[in-house]
Structure formats: C-alpha cells, structure tokens
Amino acid sequence: MEGGATTVATKQIRQANAKTGAVYVYEAESYWDKDKKQTRYRNRRMVGHLDPSTGEVVANRAAPPGPARPTSRRLFAGATSLLTQLADQTGLAADLASALGDERGRAVLSVAEFLVLEDPAPASRFARWARSHDHPLGVPLDSPRLSELFASTLEPEVEALFRARAARASGDWWFFDTTSISSYSELLARVKWGKNKEGVPLPQLNLAVVKDAASGLPVAYRDLPGNIGDVTLVKHLLASFKPLGVSGAKLCMDRGFYSKANV
Numbered sequence: 608m609e610g611g612a613t614t615v616a617t618k619q620i621r622q623a624n625a626k627t628g629a630v631y632v633y634e635a636e637s638y639w640d641k642d643k644k645q646t647r648y649r650n651r652r653m654v655g656h657l658d659p660s661t662g663e664v665v666a667n668r669a670a671p672p673g674p675a676r677p678t679s680r681r682l683f684a685g686a687t688s689l690l691t692q693l694a695d696q697t698g699l700a701a702d703l704a705s706a707l708g709d710e711r712g713r714a715v716l717s718v719a720e721f722l723v724l725e726d727p728a729p730a731s732r733f734a735r736w737a738r739s740h741d742h743p744l745g746v747p748l749d750s751p752r753l754s755e756l757f758a759s760t761l762e763p764e765v766e767a768l769f770r771a772r773a774a775r776a777s778g779d780w781w782f783f784d785t786t787s788i789s790s791y792s793e794l795l796a797r798v799k800w801g802k803n804k805e806g807v808p809l810p811q812l813n814l815a816v817v818k819d820a821a822s823g824l825p826v827a828y829r830d831l832p833g834n835i836g837d838v839t840l841v842k843h844l845l846a847s848f849k850p851l852g853v854s855g856a857k858l859c860m861d862r863g864f865y866s867k868a869n870v
Contacts, residue, residue, distance in 0.1 A: 620634075629657075632656060632657060633652060633653050655667050686720075687741050691716070700713075706768040707760065711759070717742040718756070730750075773851045773852065773853050780859060784860070785840060787803055789810070798811065799832045801832075801835070812832065
C-alpha cells in the first residue's frame with residue numbers, strides 16, 4: 608500500500624527518443640492510484656531498446672568493468688629492511704637459500720628478524736608481527752606452520768649452512784666461546800645440571816659459537832649438554848670442524864678453556 612495505491616503488475620513501457628528515433632524499453636511497476644483514479648508507474652528500469660529491423664527487444668550491454676581500484680596497506684619496513692640488506696651483503700641470505708631452499712631460507716630469515724627486533728616476544732607472535740611488517744618471506748606463518756618449519760630443518764641442512772658460512776670466513780683466526788641457556792624443560796635431552804655462569808638455579812644446555820675474527824660474523828654453533836664443562840668442550844668443538852671442511856684455523860679462547868691436555 609502507498610497513499611491509497613495498490614501494486615498491480617510489472618509492465619513494459621516503450622519510449623521513443625525524438626532526436627534519434629531510438630525506442631527504449633523500460634520495466635516499471637504499475638499500480639492503480641485510488642485518489643487520482645488512474646494507472647501510474649514507479650520504479651522504472653531500462654532493460655534495452657527495440658531493434659528497428661526485427662522489432663525485438665535488445666538487452667542493454669553490460670558496462671565494461673572499470674579499472675581495478677588500487678589497494679594499499681601500511682607496513683613497517685625500516686628495521687627489517689636494514690636487517691635484510693645486512694643478510695644480503697654478508698651472504699647469509701644466499702647461504703640460507705642454498706642450504707634450505709629459497710622459500711624456507713626466506714622464512715628462516717624472517718623469523719630471525721622477528722626474534723631480533725621483538726625480543727623477548729615468543730615465536731608464537733610471529734604471525735601477527737609478519738602481517739604488519741615488510742620481511743623476506745612476505746606472508747605470515749601461524750604457529751602450526753612455524754613448528755613445521757623448525758621440525759623440517761634437519762642436521763645435514765644445518766651442516767650445509769655452516770660449511771657455506773665457513774667458506775666465507777675472511778681470516779684464519781676464529782673466536783670461540785660458550786653461553787648457557789637455562790630451561791624448565793623436562794623433555795629436552797640436552798638440558799642438564801651444570802655450572803651456570805649467571806647463577807640461575809635451573810638445568811641448562813650449552814651453546815658454543817665460533818666467529819670469524821676478521822669479520823666478527825658467526826660461522827657455526829653447537830648446542831651441547833649442559834653438564835659438559837668448558838675444558839672438555841674444546842675437543843667436541845675440534846671434532847665438529849671435520850664436517851665443515853675446516854683446517855688450519857687458529858682459535859682464540861678465554862682461560863676458562865685452558866688445560867694442559869688442550870694445549
């Protein structure tokens with residue numbers, strides 16, 4: 608109902624253009640206006656035009672699609688761009704791609720940038736961070752995909768990365784030192800009670816790192832049981848050099864590694 612009017616039906620209306628002679632066809636709702644006592648129309652919509660040769664209604668052509676609307680989003684790129692350039696300049700990005708493949712190499716580099724910039728945030732927050740930052744991978748990884756990435760990185764691939772880093776070392780003097788990482792884990796086999804340098808009353812694992820003295824860049828690392836002392840650790844380090852194809856390197860260590868046997 609509308610002002611005493613009752614909708615009757617949908618009807619076609621034809622209207623000629625006085626200048627061109629073209630006859631246009633419209634559809635409109637017809638209704639009986641009780642007040643004016645006549646049929647009236649509303650909601651008129653053009654459906655096409657009459658073909659002058661056949662008299663049939665030719666439907667309107669669909670309008671061509673307009674140009675795609677540009678999309679934009681804001682990304683933080685300053686710090687990540689700096690780290691990405693450093694990875695390129697030092698050959699780390701290329702070494703990761705060689706050892707892990709291009710996509711996984713970029714994923715590891717993105718996670719590393721997140722851990723550097725967002726310390727001490729847990730890795731589970733990587734997906735949220737990745738959506739708002741420009742980084743090598745370019746897409747976020749949720750927690751299950753991140754766990755798959757870590758689990759899929761095997762020891763031979765790690766060794767391949769270390770070999771590539773060792774080949775880039777620019778000198779024959781290497782720095783070697785260790786640090787301990789305390790843990791509450793009861794599942795990690797390498798977490799053992801040992802001599803904690805920071806005095807934290809927790810079991811630990813030891814992380815040994817070798818750096819090229821000339822460039823200051825890490826060459827390799829080893830995670831070892833927390834109950835291995837520094838003096839004993841030296842022979843484990845020398846044994847780990849064999850897969851890297853390293854020979855003749857000179858080690859610079861602090862006196863915590865000194866023993867007659869080691870000398």
